[in-house]
Amino acid sequence: MIVQRRAVTAVLAAATLLLTAGCSSDDGETPGAEDNATPSRTAAQSPPSRTAEETPPAKGSVKVVRTVATGLKSPWDLAPLPDGDLLVSSRDEGTITRVDDRTGRKTELGEVPGVSPAGEGGLLGIALSPDYASDHMIYAYFTSASDNRIVRMLHDAKKPSGEQLGAPDTIFKGIPKGVIHNGGRIAFGPDKMLYAGTGESGDTGLSQDRDSLGGKILRLTPEGEPAPGNPFPDSPVYTYGHRNVQGLAWDSEQRLFASEFGQNTWDELNAIKPGDNYGWPEAEGRSGGTEFHDPLAQWGTDEASPSGIAHAEGSVWMAGLRGQRLWRIPLKGTEAAAEPQAFLEGEYGRLRTVVAAGGDKLWLMTSNTDGRGDAKEGDDRILELEVK
Template sequence: MRHRAVTAVLAAAALLLTAGCSSDDGGTAGGDGGATPTDTTARPSAPERTGEETPPAKGSVKVVRTVATGLKSPWGLAPLPGGDFLVSSRDEATITRVDGKTGRTTELGEVPGVSPSGEGGLLGIALSPEYASDHMIYAYFTSASDNRIVRLIHNEEKPAGERLGAPDTVFRGIPKGVTHNGGRIAFGPDRMLYVGTGETGDTGLSQDKESLGGKILRLTPEGEPAPGNPFPDSPVYTYGHRNVQGLAWDGRQRLFASEFGQNTWDELNAIEPGDNYGWPEAEGESGDGGFHDPIDQWSTEEASPSGIAYAEGSLWMAGLRGERLWRIPLKGTEASADPQSFLEGEYGRLRTVVAAGDDKLWLVTSNTDGRGDVRDGDDRILEVRVR
């Protein structure tokens, strides 16, 4: 059962429980909640926004077709101009082109330097804002020493398997671990690169603004701290996160992020630069003015969220352990109605969801990553119509 409104007393009590760690697979390992926060500075109320249509309280989802099958440990997906898209394989460290009409797959090549282990490997990918002219693919991956971001030229004139240029490292030093490696990257409306990172199981990294773990980072395409970041000369955009794996902007260019909880609450957050999202002192709603509470939260067995996308006035959130697609209708930066779940158990674990038009999503399953029940045809990409 999902819980939306939680009193501060109940949330604080939940933090006292000794329980497991809900990683991206929904598995558990020993861990504790954090201490009571001491920063009680009240956050100013957001100004009321006007002129926004509220989406219907109830929506719908229809799987139109299975676009591609037989993918191995797919993680990131990047739509190409013209209707095809690229997909990364976490464990094989390859990037593959998928024909958007026929589903035919063509391997571009293997990304050098990837060291897959646990939840690490070749994770998120994104196209350069100048892709039409520079043909550059950005990729987030786990190396032998850290998590890093590289860019590679996509040369379509080369033979299959040899279409990726040598990687150019634009950012390095993100902490790595067996779990909680983050990995989602996306270029925002401002043409800056946003990066979701995890705290690798070392909870102290999340509140340390000098660490790159447990953060959302904002970078220039060259990997420098982006102009206007909240902390001088720092790539850190927000902190106090546990494991960010979903990034999406709404129609008014407001950023949202999904986040794995530990044993109690998974989160969907509205992102404001410089804000503290509470981990490990808070998991889910805390009612403490020093932390930015989520706009919604779920028990870990219902979600364990990964990718998110915005379409038809709602955020759509892929669930791994929850094996379902969540719809969260929005009014401004708040949920306007209770979330709905779709496709529960029908396709297994859902890793990535990407908007592909006003009412269309690409949805990527994740059953071949060692944690799911593999079905005939896994893993697959689905075309989904939503409202």
């Protein structure tokens, strides 16, 4: 098991970040940051020719079908169960809750031991084992007192509410923690390997250090070992040069995409290529050179502060926190096929997680009770969307 080789103190990391001119949190909400001029969004130039079969239309649509559940507390991630119900992690409560897809009824599975919520840390990403139907394992990424780590727990739905989670088995630890930039998104890929997006915890030097676990996308076996075929020998590092990876999703051709918080200028959607360097802190957004892998689309930080992403109907759908909108990015291969299109702007506040539910259906979860949003009656909520 690989552990973090640099000891990074969360308080020092936060202080360093706040003393850096104009430096922003994951939502771009450092005092004064909203007064900074931010460029408008841009997308990669479209290829010269396409067919309707290859490329989704430049313009799409979104319909909110219904509100699935309300009254969620600091929800962070969403994982659909095989029967259609939804599991929700609570960042600050440290709990996992089951939501009935039909009635919205909430049943707490239990509290994850060892979660130490503070700032942007706490119980973050959750994912079901690829063999959940037989092993009933839930994976979780969380901030502990010393680091960020990934555990797996047996889910026994036959036990009473609050007692359904088994003792956590730590499969990976040593990811640097901070008051900010803890990453946290985990997902099993089509190859049944576990991918994790990490942040640099406010220490920008970690992103370019391939011996560090901060500012990376990691690729692991379900047991927490470096996955076979990783680009760097005996390392869990899949890509590096990231600031704070928050969304992971694959398209129908098994290509991986990731969303990432910028600082004050550009938020990013990236097409992920094993072993590539995505530039931070030397580059934010497109550099135009060959040293770093440029994003396929980028936004001014007031328009996005992206979190979760999903792929459906030929497009990546990206939830925006500070931007308070859902972005659609139509794709041709690993390029943007048209300008990104925004939906639901300001209608539901901050948007944290979006999950594909098959066909033209998405689950979308808000994030207004995390201390940064303007919580309304009923927040936070899960919405069912129909997209085209």
